[in-house]
Amino acid sequence: MYKQSVMAAALAAAFVAPLHAHAADDKDLAEIRAQIKQMKQSYEARLTALEQRLQDAQAALAQAQNAAAPAPQAPAAPATPATPAVAQEAPPETPVPAAGGTAAAANAFNPQISLVLAGTYANLRRDPTQYRLQGFLPPDGDVGPGARSFTLGESELTMAANIDPMFQGQLTFSLSGENTVSVEEGFMQTRVLGGGLNLKAGRFLSSIGYLNSQHAHAWDFVDAPLVYQAFLGGQYKPDGVQARWLAPTDVFLEVGAEFGSGRTFPGNDRNKNGLGSTAVFAHVGDDIGDSGSYRAGLSWLHTASNDRAYDENGVPFAFSGHSNVLIADAIYKWAPNGNPTQQNFKLQGEYMRRNEDGALSAASADGHYDRTQSGWYLQGVYQFMPTWRAGLRYDHLVSGTPNAAILAVNDFGNSALYPSLSTFSPSRATAMVDWSPSEFSRFRLQLARDKSQSGASDNQIYLQYIMSLGTHAAHAF
Template structure:
């Protein structure tokens, strides 16, 4: 209530009382009461002024705090480590019909630092979002720090369009866009290991659009440098292209699905595979030519009443087919060995995970590969590991994990790996911890 109104009301009451009463004593008592009321009013006005001042200071502090948070990046750290045990020597690992490159080798045996990350991300302003990711891993007993992601993304283009630019994971396939710490298994599917060296990222631009339809419908295209495996070489301008489409939706409150296809193309590349020791020197297979890859994927999720925290089931499938046309050279061979290459390689995996309790999850996975590579000199292709010699690489995996919260996970995994002719028993015990804020991953 306005204190000025209170003052006026009291004064009116006093004068009315004074006009009714004819006693001097009554008038004196009324005057005393009026003085007391005025003192109380002044005290209340003082308290009100102090309250306003405190509120103004608090409001200014809150405003500054909010503004500062807007411009300070969110920082998160992913701690990943594991213990690995193999029946065979991991250095003997190979996949007949597929010359491996990138980071396709097996993880080291024993205790090791896994794929840890430091992520800086935030909205730059109301138009752009930015993310910067450093990956920390151990290779050949050496600690390596790699710039994994450094991209911007538009927030307000309108009409469902988004542009991403910089270094990022390609939308080639479903799993490729998901960070390694968020995979359902410790290692990549065989087809990712064989074709992409585990995971494919590059520098470039992506344009995508989500159409305003009843179903989720997304189309996108990427123009990339073409300098990263499975492309390679010194490229001027755009060295590789990706086009993709995804469709998905829900039926009922407990079921959701998504299906997609993607296409990758690179011309005049120089893809360098991992070398092997021969006569004291490392002979490194180098493919020079054109390459294209087609991918299909499908994902289904079930959660009772849409509550994924209690229980859920996830089914996942991907298929890739790659064709290479060009020449193959064994670098460091003396005399220099070379052959034409007409390569055809494909593979798929299917997996299922089941969260049967709030803190427990289990899963199974099966992988299979196939290849039909031909050329002018089969001995050169055999030296490069591009002949299958009648072997069909395959692998079966099972895992169980304890998930106390969304920030921590302990996983035990077993692989029966028949990637090459000698079967291997592989066991992993892995921990993954997330410190700080971390954005949600895609469907």
């Protein structure tokens, strides 16, 4: 096309030039011919360069697609009709380029880097340093309402990349407001084992339950449900290996197992070789018509501890024994005709049941300890406008009656002095509304009435912001 335009211009100039020969001397004609020649050469060079770039891009794309297989994906079938686009899932998410794409080929050795910034303002009626879940042995981890006034929440720095056609890796640092840095996740996983099988090794958010595998910035509320705080210390993050199998069926079906060191609560470091914890899980999901989808799961965690210590009323306690946690979870998502951008609704709940069996010691007393406890939460979140959501959550725990030999000695049966050994059912009601001006930012107001201790209700008000910088992989269904 460029060549034809150049030739047309040259012919026009050739026909017009004789009509004006009397006004142009030989020098003028030479300059016109030189300009035409220069224009022709310039357009030909540009056209040749464009054709070469097109060929190079096509060749690079074909080579990358042949060299790299697609990475295994989490829930596929159930997420089709009602997967939220902007506000229903975590706000700061931008899909990572698929393996084998031009972006991945051009940046094969450059990891995707993302930073999530979070902060809160908390107004708490009761002193948060006195917070406890009455009727439960104090857990390790992130438990309680947090500090009063302004606090820098947990920020996350993540680096992830395809290592080669066989492996990919991810490292996530947790940056706390107390100026501490810890490894939230650091793992490698396979990409092309085939047959729906995937292996992961390192430190990772366990796939037990539903909420456990999500980072805190993806939660629909400021804090974790009470069952997660009481039974898992906030979140269960083992150091170990995970094997997951995705069935080749129209209905989403996956099963998996995890084997870890057992150093994570409800276990602790026992300084032993071999396996310290075992977890198994199964998830199933499917579409419900054109507007709905669901996922349900069942998980089991087995771990142990040796002198898992805590202090109460100035007395050191320690538990040694086995912990078994059973988890049932379910989630339903709705969006009109599968389009969640205008409106959508999510109903989510989990039930946990834990049994701890072993020995409990305190000062000079010790003896057998056996206790079965349970709890659940149910929450609903409705996006009523493209950038606005509102949600309600209710938590409930049942402490169970402890079978503990030490209750008969040293006044350890006094619930006022030793509330962890008492019988109580903590509960909490929470409401929230949030605004997400884009998929990279969110502002949230949350109100809660916490009844975790007998006769001591706590009214809690939170203001939270979540900001995302850089590329962040989308979360699972």
